[in-house]
Amino acid sequence: MMLSEKIKELRKAQGMSQEELASRLHVVRQTVSKWEKGLSVPDADMLIRLADVFGVSVTQLLGGVAGTEPQTASAEELDAVARQLAEINEQLAVKNRRARRIWRTVCIVLGVIVAVQILLIVLALTFSAVHESGSGAEPVTVYEEVVQPEE
Numbered sequence: 428m429m430l431s432e433k434i435k436e437l438r439k440a441q442g443m444s445q446e447e448l449a450s451r452l453h454v455v456r457q458t459v460s461k462w463e464k465g466l467s468v469p470d471a472d473m474l475i476r477l478a479d480v481f482g483v484s485v486t487q488l489l490g491g492v493a494g495t496e497p498q499t500a501s502a503e504e505l506d507a508v509a510r511q512l513a514e515i516n517e518q519l520a521v522k523n524r525r526a527r528r529i530w531r532t533v534c535i536v537l538g539v540i541v542a543v544q545i546l547l548i549v550l551a552l553t554f555s556a557v558h559e560s561g562s563g564a565e566p567v568t569v570y571e572e573v574v575q576p577e578e
Contacts, residue, residue, distance in 0.1 A: 437481040
């Protein structure tokens, strides 16, 4: 089970709202929401605080085997937790880079579309102005009088 799902499951199991959990951790509700949606992950200190609030070990919070007491974690377990947290952070970073790349591409495409639309409007206005100025006037014919010299 992913960390985001585990946080949501433990919060609901204890009958807490996101607002209540946020208050106990001294964060804003949106932070809890982001954790539960997998948009961000708590740092190591916050993981310890979350585990304390839920009454579980950090290992359990990260999806480890149940039954490990919070205060009896060995160095190996702590290393495993640190590696898992690093992996979660890397996955989140990849996801964020991908999302930024997609948004950048969307913005560029929209910018090009807007630029083309503006260019077409300018061309249309220029063409109609030239066309209107040429069609409204009568053609002017210049006649020259040819004078034959007298002999």
